[in-house]
Amino acid sequence: MTSLNVLVAVCLCYVVLLFGVAFAADRWASTSRSTWLRSPLVYTLSLSIYCTAWTFYGAVGYAARSGLEFVTIYLGPTLVMIGWWWGLRKLVRVGRSQRVTSVADLISSRYGKSNTLAVCVTILAVIGVTPYISLQLQSITLSFNIFAEADPGESYVEQSSAFWVAAGLAVFAILFGTRNLDTNERHHGVVIAIAIEAVVKLIALLAVGIFVVWGIAGGAVDTLARIDASAIGQWQVNHGRWATITFLAAAAFLCLPRMFQVMVVENDDERHLRTAAWAFPLYLFLMSLFVVPIAVVGLEILPEGSNPDLFVLTIPLGQGQEMLAMLSFLGGFSSATSMVIVAAMALSTMVSNHIVMPIWLSAKGGGASVSGDVRSVVMYARRVSIAVVLGLGYFYYRMSGGGAALASIGLIAFAGIAQILPAMVGGLFWRGATRTGALVGLTVGFVLWLFTLLLPGMGPEVLAPSVLEQGLFGLSWLRPQALFGIEGLDPMVHSVMWSMSLNAAAFCIVSLLSFPSPLERLQGAQFVNVFEHSAGPRGWTGSVAQSEDLMIMSQRIMGAREAQEFFQAEAAAQGSRAFLPEPTPVFLERLERELAGSVGAATAHAMIGQIVGGSSVSVEDLLAVADESAQLLEYSSRLEAKSAELGRTARKLRDANEKLTQISLQKDAFLSQISHELRTPMTSIRAFSEILRDTDGLERVDITRYAAIIHDEALRLTRLLDDLLDLSVLENGQVTLNLGQGMLADILDRAASTVLTGTPKPLRIRRNSGSEQVVLQTDLDRLTQVFINLISNAQKYCDAADPTLTVSVHDVGGRVVVDLLDNGSGVPADAQKMIFEKFARVGADKAGGAGLGLAICREIMQRLGGDITYLPGQGGGAFRVSLPLGLEIAAQ
């Protein structure tokens, strides 16, 4: 007799073996590209976690109790696999292209990345899967019990064994599922381990079946005869239950977190679905092949009252086939462990990603922590989640008393999980589906399922019998198993009908009434039109055609020659003589970096992803692309600003050049003027001096006169040179002002007397000495020079019969203003503008000056912080001199 200790030891060895396989498979997966790890066969076998301990043990019990109804459990997935593989393909494509990590992530991602929805789905999944996990605990515990009963030598307590099983599974799941964090949430090792377990449970069940048919019943023909004779052979079909359970099985196959994990998340290649579409139904067929014979034979040969759920174990044990019983036990153990591991992994991903991490990140305040920190938190969150999930399973097991039939617990879980179906299928095929619709539908379905199925199933401690009989709050239409007065239905059918139909109806109606956010619409389009957006299901091992596409794209971005050189170099680096390199991950990474230099990282990633990865552009990608575009825009606007600045500079240069040209012309004109002004007196001097030298017999008067001319012209020349030097000094700013204090009246006195002394030409000057009592702080000599110039001009040019100059002094805004107005005809209007320019002379008169006087006056007044202007329209020549009372700025 196999002792319990041996059994435990075998279990441990088996687990260690699985763990070793998983570990090795992870190593292989990371180091090599071994294709058998990703073969369609492994994928198909991994789907077999659908067949849990419930199917392994429970199907026989189901058949023993309800006849052929157990077939519905296999029928649902089979119909989905064969009849709806195109829908599955879409699901897998969406999952891969959106990098979906769980069913909750899928729903949340579809409906605009709503975390509320993710939390809802996660809670629903945890509640829905918990009974299922307790079912696995129960099956393992029961199978241990069987061996314990056969081995009375050991003291064995059922309760504690359930606890230890739960603890052991938790450790197992933590070891398997959270060894490392993979960005894709893929676990090659786990998948391989599950595939091995799938093989073990199939072989075990087949072995027991073969033993029963050929070892006990005496061959196929005899077995069929026994079946015909038994009650199971009676073809009694409850159409409502059949349809309901088939539908539930199909829905659960799609929505169960663990199924989603292996079917979508762990999927390596969409094409594997094609194989699985026939291979998985075949697997289910083989699993169900011997269910009826085992049930019939078990009912016949085992004593009345034996638990039919354990026939798979008890028949071999009863027949003394210990090795077979051991194999059968391992089959059941495999079924339970694989389900628990994957379910716990899937749930922990959901719990940690959608519940723990958001809370932790918000508690951290914006998540400004380093990634390593987050990694360890995620790890701990997952481990704790696994422990909590299994703890919940254990708790449910204890609550439900461990007595309920396996199949009915499984179905309750199915019905709960199926509530996700409308939101999922609607999200995949209907762009009009909205977040609010999904949320309302889920909530309605979940509440109805809770009220009509789960709570009544948990016994009288949870839901009082009065509620069951009289309805909630005594309202008869709120009876859990006869909602809205519909009675006489099977509770399961009743619950599924109400919850699913109201769920779907609420989902559709609210979706139609609510308006999706932009992100939702974008994601909706991505999901529904996934085949238009994403490239074909090509792996990294893709063809040269991919390289060609990459080449074409790269040429556009990098330029033809650079792209060709880069590709050629990469091909050479790969040791290939071909022109195009293989699109290996290393090459793609390098290409992405290369492209990122031109178009930005996000765009490069999205572009390569489009061509190679089969993943479509996600919203984050688009946003990142938009960010980059914004940066480019900013850059180009900066360039524009720069070029505008350059334009301005060029204009300034042009202006400066024009000014220089003008100055150069002015300089030429000035030199020409100076030449003229110098040569003219010199001409007279030379001519008369030659006359004096060469002419004999000149009159004494003439000699004197000619000498006087020479003298005058020499003086004129000197004056001109003095003026020129004076102007040059003033213009260059080299003048040193000699500041002093003086009365304006005194300055005017001095100027007038300088001009009028020794000239025969008369000029009357009218002054108001009262207003001239102004004390000035300025360069007195320079100011006097200005007034001398002005008075002398009046004397020279005033053409009145009685030339009079009127000097008036005002105070205008803190400045002294001196107006000098004569009674002549004044400066002609067209000349007024240029009288302050050098060599400007008005009229034909040769007044002896070189035309520099007013130019010098202007320069002086500017130095003194004042101004000199011509006042037009005064009737005569009118000049205004204005200057500050005190000159504080020192001369430069």
Place this chain on the structure above:
Amino acid sequence: MSRRVLLIEDEPNIAEAIRFLLTREGWQVETHADGADAVERIASAAVDLVILDVMLPGKSGMDILRELRDREDTQTLPVLMLTARGQSRDRDMAEKAGVSRFMTKPFSNIEVLTAVRDLYAQASQT
């Protein structure tokens, strides 16, 4: 019949010097100091020779010369041009305009006398 020269010059001292020189040579010297009506003055004066300053009030000597050359009655009139702006550009301009002789101020008296004699001799021959 004495030889007549018209001197267009706005500097009175220079005009006086030239008048002194040419009068001693036997010329009858007329002077005019304004550029604006110089062409009419020249045309109506019917002199044998014109001495023309460039920088004149009213109209530049260069413009006066061009107008003289455009007129039939003064087309071949000998014109001696004097300028204080002794740049080669002015000389080119004057020659293009049809000047008979171009001299830069300050000049030597002999130069002026020689030029006047030459121009008169040339004009008498034709």
